[in-house]
Structure formats: C-alpha cells, structure tokens
Amino acid sequence: AQSVTQLGSHVSVSEGALVLLRCNYSSSVPPYLFWYVQYPNQGLQLLLKYTSAATLVKGINGFEAEFKKSETSFHLTKPSAHMSDAAEYFCAVNQAGTALIFGKGTTLSVSS
Amino acid sequence: DTEVTQTPKHLVMGMTNKKSLKCEQHMGHRAMYWYKQKAKKPPELMFVYSYEKLSINESVPSRFSPECPNSSLLNLHLHALQPEDSALYLCASSQAPVGTDTQYFGPGTRLTVL
Numbered sequence: 001a002q003s004v005t006q007l008g009s010h011v012s013v014s015e016g017a018l019v020l021l022r023c024n025y026s027s028s029v030p031p032y033l034f035w036y037v038q039y040p041n042q043g044l045q046l047l048l049k050y051t052s053a054a055t056l057v058k059g060i061n062g063f064e065a066e067f068k069k070s071e072t073s074f075h076l077t078k079p080s081a082h083m084s085d086a087a088e089y090f091c092a093v094n095q096a097g098t099a100l101i102f103g104k105g106t107t108l109s110v111s112s
Numbered sequence: 113d114t115e116v117t118q119t120p121k122h123l124v125m126g127m128t129n130k131k132s133l134k135c136e137q138h139m140g141h142r143a144m145y146w147y148k149q150k151a152k153k154p155p156e157l158m159f160v161y162s163y164e165k166l167s168i169n170e171s172v173p174s175r176f177s178p179e180c181p182n183s184s185l186l187n188l189h190l191h192a193l194q195p196e197d198s199a200l201y202l203c204a205s206s207q208a209p210v211g212t213d214t215q216y217f218g219p220g221t222r223l224t225v226l
Contacts, residue, residue, distance in 0.1 A: 034214070034215075036217075041222070043118075043202055043218050043220045044155070044204075088152075090154055090155075094211045096209060097211050098210065099145060099157045099210060099215075100157070102154035104153075104154055105153070
C-alpha cells in the first residue's frame, strides 16, 4: 500500500531563509507525487507535481522539488521565504485506480 | 482554466435539516471527488465518481448521499447530520481514469452542524 510521510509537523523560518519541507513516499511502482498548499479557510492549490518526466520539478511561487528514487524522497524547497508563504503544505501520492493519499501536513511559519 | 467552484461557501444546519452542497467544473474532467477535512488534518476521501458512476465509497455514513447529475456537476446531499460532521468539505476533479492525473480542488464549503 502506498503511504506518504511528512517529517516535521511545524517548520519555522525567517523571511529570506531557505525553506525545506520533507516528504518520503512508500510505493512499489513509480508514483505520481504532488505538493499542495492550503492557506487559511481556502481549498488546496497545486504547487507542483512529479510524473517521471524530470527529477527536478519547478512549481509556482518559486518552489521546487527533487524526486530521489534511491531515498524515496520528494522534498520541497524555496531559496528565500516570504511572509506570504506561511500556510499548510501537503505532500500526496497516487497511482492509477486510487485517489490521492496525503501526508499529515506541515505548517510553515515565516517570521520577519 | 483550472477552476472548480463550490456553493455555498458557508453552511450552518441543524441535525434535522436537509441540505445540499454543489460542485461544478468545466475542464472536461470525468473524475470528481468529495473530501472531508477537519482542522489541522489532511483531507479524507469520501466518494469518487468516474464517468458519472460512483467508483469509490470510503464507507461513508448514509447521512451523506452523493449525486453526479452530469459530467460537470457533483452534489453532496446531507440529512440528519451530527455535530462531529462539522468540517470543510472539498470537491476536486481530474482527468479519468482515477489516479492518472492532477486533482484540482475547489475552495470548499465550511459546514457547521448545530
């Protein structure tokens, strides 16, 4: 069965600092991997997705993620945090025939 | 356009009321989903429709009744809900078959059951 583990339920950074949100997946076949962001009282917005075309995936708002099969990881990074990046971030995985399986989420706080 | 719309935005209902949540997309997607999300938790899958047929029901209580009238619309009928059903209800859509493409989410309906 597929699963996703997000390490760290809460990450705090200063404005301008590197953002690193960790995600590890468990899958017996190459998965589709996603990062979604959720701002307070809103739905989920797609940040980026991995579908095996390239291991380094660039998304919106300056975020990117690197797929590492050997480490079964898909960590999300952004070189310089902005106050507007404060939100809940979800890593998710799916395969044909199944709906999304989400990690527990990571709350990103950004301080000035 | 990757927009999924949901109405109403907020809903307050008593335990004896009957209400419906609506979801609409015009992206030509043939898979549509209902999720329930409690505060500080990830979304939990409730139902999946593929080509207007119910394909996944995650053992949801019968007080929740989904309906897919056509390929663009998805409803969730609510009856005799409990206070613990208060949550954010999210609709999503994707290309079919299920699990082969990106899911796009609506803004959600915030439901409060008194």
